[in-house]
Amino acid sequence: MAAPWSESDSDQLARLHESGQSLHAIAKQMGRSKQTISRWADKLGLTFDRSMTAKAAEAVHVDNKSKRVTLEARLLDEGGKLLDQLWDPTIVFSFGGSDNLYSEHQLERPTFGDQKAIVQAVSTALAAANKLAELHNDGHDLPAVDAWLEAMTGANDDNQRPVGEVEAGS
Incomplete structure (x- = not known):
């Protein structure tokens, strides 16, 4: 005490x-x-005086936003590099036998299991990049997103039903 x-x-x-x-x-x-x-x-x-605290907090916010944008770009670049590996020749290797000898073989492309792992890694990278994009977007592009959705769904066409509306009797 x-x-x-x-x-x-x-x-x-x-x-x-x-x-x-x-x-x-x-x-x-x-x-x-x-x-x-x-x-x-x-x-x-x-x-x-909280003005210095507010300024410092804003500076940290701006710095973090910049880091998120950079990280988003890196994730997208790395995802592209991973996708390139899907069809590139690859080396498989093993150690084995009583002498624990190293052996390797070149394949035309990764095995199916390795291709699946690559696709999963790309998917994870893209999901993370999309989350980062949402964070730095802050809703500033919502009118553009709304316009895109309307164009894709035809929600403003007189002949189209709004998204989610079900035709009577369905």
Whole structure:
């Protein structure tokens, strides 16, 4: 349990606050919880400027968005490289026999099982890239998506039923 709050704690809090330190930094330096520092700062009439925190958070958000875009592009590139392997010659190998000898053979293309694994890996990469695209899209392209869906489904054509509507008697 922490020692009771003292006048010297109040003085130290005021000095640290005046030096521009954050609530978190002051709590860490004084060995107190952020709640305790916040409560005593309120009692002393001290406030913490959150504008720097908001700017820092926005900077982190922008940096992360850039990283997601880069990662999305890398996933798509790697998925393409994996697809190229589907029909490329491949080497199969094994160690065996009493002498544990290495043996290899070149095949015209990967085995069916390996091709299946490649397709699954590509599918995983594409799904991850699509999730990243959704994250950085932030809904800005929704009107374009709506227009595309209308064009694909013919929802605005007078002769077409809206998507999901069932004809009577069906």
